[in-house]
Structures are given as C-alpha cells and as structure tokens.
Amino acid sequence: MTEGLWSLLVDSFWQILLPGLTMTLPLTAVSFTFALIIAIAVALVQFARLPVLRHLARFYIWVIRGTPLLVQLFVVFYGLPHVGVLIDAVPAAILVFSINEGAYCAETIRAALESVPPGQMEAGQCVGMSYLQVIRRIVLPQAMRTAFPTLANSLIAMVKDTSLAANITVTEMFMVTQRIVAWSYEPLALYIEVGLIYLLFCTVLTKVQHFGEKKLQTYGYQGG
C-alpha cells in the first residue's frame, strides 16, 4: 500500500467517523425510539382487537413492508414538496425511518404479546386489575422481554439502513465517503473503510445486545 493511500485512509477515517457519531448514530437512536413507540401502539391495537384501528394497523404494515425504504424516502423528500409539504432532509429521514421500522417492530411485538399465555391476563383480571392495567404491568413487560433479541436485531439493521439517507442529502457517513471518493478516486479502499466502520458500530451494538440479554435473564429463568 502506498504511503499516500495510507494517509488518505487515516485522514478519512476521522472524517467519516465524525458524521457517524454525530449523524448516523443519533439518526438511528431517535428513529428507533419513535419506531418503538409506533410499534407498541400498533401491536397493542391488534392484540386488543380494537375494531377500526386494527384494520388501519394491518393496512399500515401492509403498505410499509411492501414498498422499498428508498422509495419511501424519495416520496417524502422529493415527492411531498410537489403538494406543498416541505420537510428538511434530517426530519424527513427520521420520519421515514421511524414509520418504516415501526411496521417491522410492530410485528415482532405483536407476536411476542401473543406468546404470553392467556392465563396471565385472566389472573390479572381476577385480582381486580383492568384490561389496560394487566397489559401495562403484566403482559407487555413479558412480551418486551421476549421481543428483545429480535428488536436488537432490527436496531442493528437500522444502523446500516441509515446509509440510504445519503440519497436525500443527509450528510451521514456514506455521503461523506462518497465525497472523499469523488476527489481522491480511491473507491475500493474508501468504501471498504466505511463498511468497516459500520461493522465496528454493529459489533459494539451486538455486544450491548448480549449484555442486555444477560441483564434481562431475570424472572428467575436460567440460561438463554
């Protein structure tokens, strides 16, 4: 490897890592938080079989899971301005990532809710708790524990999906890398480099996931 390429990689490492820390990770964290809120609501609406809302929930999941994330980003950022709805790049990215991830996580949480034995709800109601009290204190906590590994998986996938935001002018890691490639003409080395930084982020998150799963091994259950 030439000395020039080496110093390019070292310099660009920090140039790429910085938007990783200030954009990619915050974008992921904020979007995933909103996604979880949406997902819990959408899952509960279906679990409780609420008349109209559960059909809306199914429609939402059907549309979002059936269309590409990139298309959703383009619709919101390039499409909506044509009908007068202008959203800045970062808020548009947060909006789309939240709604998109929310649909997938909703299915995870719904499945986890349905895996809680019905006897838990019956017992809760028999000690006098209302339906919502049992959901909040008994059923949902058990479901979230079940859903945790799958949700962590979705979070890790989302870190990488944020690279799509480069297409709607969000200055995140991948966009910065593209810019460096544009003047340095070193696409192979630089794209591998940004890939490794994503890998680094995801490795850390995987460690956090394993730590979290260990911590969650409460309720007296042994083993994984």
Added chain:
Amino acid sequence: MAMLEVHSVKKSFGALEVLKGVDLRVEQGDVVAILGPSGSGKTTLLRCMNFLERADGGEMVFDGERFPLERISKKDVARLRRKTAFVFQNYNLFRNKTALQNVTEGLIVARKMPKGQALDIARRALAKVGLSDREDHYPSQLSGGQQQRVAIARAIATDPEIIYFDEPTSALDPELTGEVLAVMRELAREGMTMLVVTHEMSFARNVSNRVIFLERGAVVEEGDAKSFFQSPREERTRAFLRTLSGEEHTEKESET
C-alpha cells in the same frame, strides 16, 4: 338469604352445549365441592361465574344483587371480581413478578392500597401458606405446589367473600398435592367461603360441607357431603363414585 346464587346458567361452545341450565347456591362459610367426570362442565361453570367466559343465559344473585349473566356490564364485572378470588389449575402466577409482588399487585394496582399496607398484608398471606422464605422468588424458581400456595396467598390477600378454586391440585405431582390441600383445609376451618371444582374425593368428603355432582352440563345431585358419599340418591352418582373408588384401588395396587 344465600350469599351467592346462580340460576339456569347456560353456555355453549359452537354446537356443543356445555351447561344446560345449572343452579347453584352458596351460603357464607360454605365449602362447596363441584364434582363430575371430565367434560361435565364444572370448570366452565366456575369460569362463567367469574366472567372468564360469558354465559349465554342465566342469572347471578350476589349479596342480594341480581345480575343477568349474558349481559352484565363491565363495571359490575369489575365490582364482583373485587369481591371474589380465583385460583387456577395451572396457577397463572405473574411470571414477571416475585412471589411477594404477585400478592401485592392486586392490592396496590387494582385497589390503590398504600404500598406499606399492601406489603404487610402480602407478607401475612405468604406466611399463612408457609412461604415467608420465598418472598423474592420468581414463579419459575418455585415448585408447582409452592406456586399454587402463592396463588392462594394472592387470593386471600384481597380479602374476598368467596374463593373459586378450579381443580387446584390437578396440575401437581401427587406428592405436592398435600401441601396445597392442607392450606385449603386451614382456610375452610377459618370459615372462608369456597367453591371448589375438584377431583380430590378426600377433600370433597372431609373438608367440604356440600357437594354438587355435575354431569353433561346439568346438576345430577346435590346435598351435604356426608349423605352424598354415604347414601347417594341417584344411580348415576353411585356409578360415578364406584368408578372413582375403583380408580383409587387400582392406583393403590399399582403403587405397591
């Protein structure tokens, strides 16, 4: 006046008529055993009485108040459930709560009791079922018998007027039924009103004061426990008791 009565309780699952109009009366302090072959509707009757199943017809009279079973309001269901407790066949302890939290949950959350007071009551209830040393154990760390005793502690903590027991020992290994039955005997001795669906003939014979024999969704015979076992009036009751004593014999033979 009876504390609790139900009249002509009806319930079908699809085409299957499980309860064909059952009447039942419980006086305060009664320990009523509901017996019957499996599929006779015993459990369904109990579940209808605590609204875990919605009956298709019938009426309940609780403390002198009348409720139509098939269209009772949510509010009345909540009110009645606060006067009753239910012990399940498979315990149904809250899996994400410790033994102590299982008992306090209904007090703090449902009855808005101050935490300190709830803890006092819960500790006393756990002591009563002999599990003071298991307060901080999660259900998965307890044996079946211990779990069922926690469930009974959870039931008595809410100071119910009546406790419904749905085959409380059926899911237990034979060597663990004794500890649960002992707790139930103690409750009965203290005058707790209990309605018990059971296969434990010794409990029905020795602890309950009244017995109801249910078959194919209808009451075949009911009466005080002594005469039910000593001189059953109905031929079907006699046949049922014969099968059971037959089973008991074969069990004993196979054990030796």
